[in-house]
Amino acid sequence: MPISGSTGRRRTALAVAAAAALFGSMALPATAEAHGHGQDKPKYEDLQLLAINDLHGNLEPPAGSSGAVNEIDPATGKVVATPAGGVEYLATSLRDARKGHPNSVTVAAGDIIGASPLISGLFHDEPTIEAMNKIGLDVTSVGNHEFDEGSAELLRMQKGGCHPTDGCYEEGRTFEGAEFPYLAANVTNEKTGKPLLKPYWVKNVRGVKVGFIGVTLEGTPNIVTAAGVQGLKFGNEVETINKYTAELKRQGVNSVVALIHEGGLPASNVYNYDCGAGGSGISGPIVDIAKRLDPAVGAIVTGHTHNSYACMIPDPNGVPRSVTSAASFGRLYTEIDLKLDKRTGSIVRPSVTAANHIVRRDVAKAPDMTTLIDRYRQLSAPIANRAVGYITADINGRGSTDLEKPLGDLIADAQLAGLAPADKGGAQVAFMNPGGIRSDLVYKASGSEGDGVVTYGEAFTVQPFTNMMQVKTLTGAQLIQVLQQQVSGSNEAAPKILQISGNLAYTLDLNKAGAARVLVDSVRLNGAPVDPAASYRVAANEFLAGGGDGFPAFAAGTDKLVGASDLDLFNAYLSGHSTATAPIAPPVQNRIKVIGVGQDAS
Structure with a gap:
């Protein structure tokens, strides 16, 4: 060398x-x-x-x-x-x-x-x-x-x-x-x-x-x-x-x-x-x-x-x-x-x-870095500054210490909404990996767009991977395995709690160990118990659907349909569900009931 x-x-x-x-x-x-x-x-x-x-x-x-x-x-x-x-x-x-x-x-x-x-x-x-x-x-x-x-x-x-x-x-x-x-x-x-x-x-x-x-x-x-x-x-x-x-x-x-x-x-x-x-x-x-x-x-x-x-x-x-x-x-x-x-x-x-x-922000800015940022900011401005939605307050994702994150709820809802139509995959439930949420949606404007405005650049910062979405068929038993794999196997020591669409709910008991932390009898989809023998159409990004992050149950799914990217679905949901006069409020965190004290391991 x-x-x-x-x-x-x-x-x-x-x-x-x-x-x-x-x-x-x-x-x-x-x-x-x-x-x-x-x-x-x-x-x-x-x-x-x-x-x-x-x-x-x-x-x-x-x-x-x-x-x-x-x-x-x-x-x-x-x-x-x-x-x-x-x-x-x-x-x-x-x-x-x-x-x-x-x-x-x-x-x-x-x-x-x-x-x-x-x-x-x-x-x-x-x-x-x-x-x-x-x-x-x-x-x-x-x-x-x-x-x-x-x-x-x-x-x-x-x-x-x-x-x-x-x-x-x-x-x-x-x-x-x-x-x-x-x-x-x-x-x-x-x-x-x-x-x-x-x-x-x-x-x-x-x-x-x-x-x-x-x-x-x-x-x-x-x-x-x-x-x-x-x-x-x-x-x-x-x-x-x-x-x-x-x-x-x-x-x-x-x-x-x-x-x-x-x-x-x-x-x-x-x-x-x-x-x-x-x-x-x-x-x-x-x-x-x-x-x-x-x-x-x-x-x-x-x-x-x-x-x-x-x-x-x-x-x-x-x-x-x-x-x-x-x-x-x-x-x-x-x-x-x-x-x-x-x-x-x-x-x-x-x-x-x-x-x-x-790295405090009360020191002088380095002029060469300012020049570099200004150059790329100008090149990206036509895309970055376009408004895609409106919010009433901060919706925290990366910055949230909760196992169920407000922004995770919003992303999962966006994925389900975009992939639920029969010709888009017929999704019945959606999952989002917490590590894929890279930032927060912040109410206070960072530029000239105005408070509460979500720009394309801000949405991109939250979902920068542009992962393609997939819809697969899982049995009810496999769906429950997905929930259990959050807290067992390779994820037992450092749980990866998936963010879920609003029609799914369950209880997580952190006083227990391994897969037993998920109380199977508590799992409800659209208010009804999940039937282990039934089939369900499940949406997730290509990384998660391929078994990434320690979720092999996803990889066992069948009848795969590839949809739009996660970023496209997120932007479409923001645009279709908010206006300047009717902005989106942070979702209520009531999908995962947590018993015991846990550590955010996203």
Whole structure:
């Protein structure tokens, strides 16, 4: 793998006494012990890492609760929501953070693109790649959303070129691709076994080689449409990182940082939560991964769960190691400071410190980001600013902490309404996966459209995948299995509660375990019990209908009919069920009766 040149001016080596004070009980090399006899002092290089994850093309400040970060008000001690995010402010924050740090590397842990708002998604995320080039991103791992449009499109994001069907968006301008490497160490071609993209990248920091290994979660095929991952194999995160750590060490690269698009669930949603002693305050897949990674990995940057944390989780030897995540949508960045031993080439683990910082909107906007946003805003304006509906108040989706989300109800109702006609599939009930709801519908106008107006751009931000809808026949028994699979199988530890159309109702008892949490006798469709032997026409998007998100019962359906896209049905419902004088109110959340206390795991 290529090694980049070192940057910045040389810092003065630390004195032995200072190193001993800083590193406490850490054993010092023999040359350090002999310092008083004229031997050379040990030398260290400072390295600053600035990390982001799960940007999802949010160039403009995210709206509603998706654009806020929870922090503790020092005056009151209470948790408050602080507006955050927007690439104009992110660029300024990162550039300010680099000042005084001659050795600084900016990294990301995947999902930089995909599920993006219209200003980026309309142009297949070229604007976000251009923004990351300007912002100084040095390297990123792939995430599951980098595969939303398939591997060929991901390779175009890396290498550049005009879109194969849409072409170039401006005359005389060709998309140049990412100036930073995408890393996909555990993504290989099924036939050749070769990595789709580079597995790692090496940075030369004033003579010390630092390797960055990038992986996405092994379960990516379960949360991406089949077409997006066709022909690819996704390997185990731990096995892959340990394999390439060993390879890097054979090349003399003893400092390793892992960029992992997989994450954890912290006990607190405050942005700077530190997870407590030994990482006791965090759960989820990243905990097991971190505990099994080679101790030579000096720091772990994570993503995927959209949570924020700066934790110390023990490695296989029981030694604490930094594991971080910067929430999502560019609302935070993580600053990780570490020292490199110039003689051993390794990261001095006791030196590693990490903290999340809010991307506050009270700093100056970066002019180059403003120019980029204005350019794409102008190109998208004829589509983005068209009114498609009207609402009376915020209708929360992504920002809702409830298992049944108001916006989820609205989307499911829209899907049922559009697919109920006999010639459209004859749907009798509709299901929506919670992870597919990417934002909220916000009453307060973000532009000139006026309060309560829903624009095409806002609807696109909620439903950016443009998944095609399907209607299938399921037996009543299979329909009940769908409900049970929300809280059992692969979803037992982190339930995925489907959003349902208003004619379906049931009780969810979270005091029970597994499939028993769904009280079968409570399931009612149009007020009547579901007959296990009867047949029902069920609507869902192509991802869910194919068994994605851990719902194999959907894949067993028959008599498939492909309908319009989820976005088209959503827009049609908004247009057909609201006017300026008769707007839509947030749906009443009365479809799922919840017993016990649950965690929103969408």
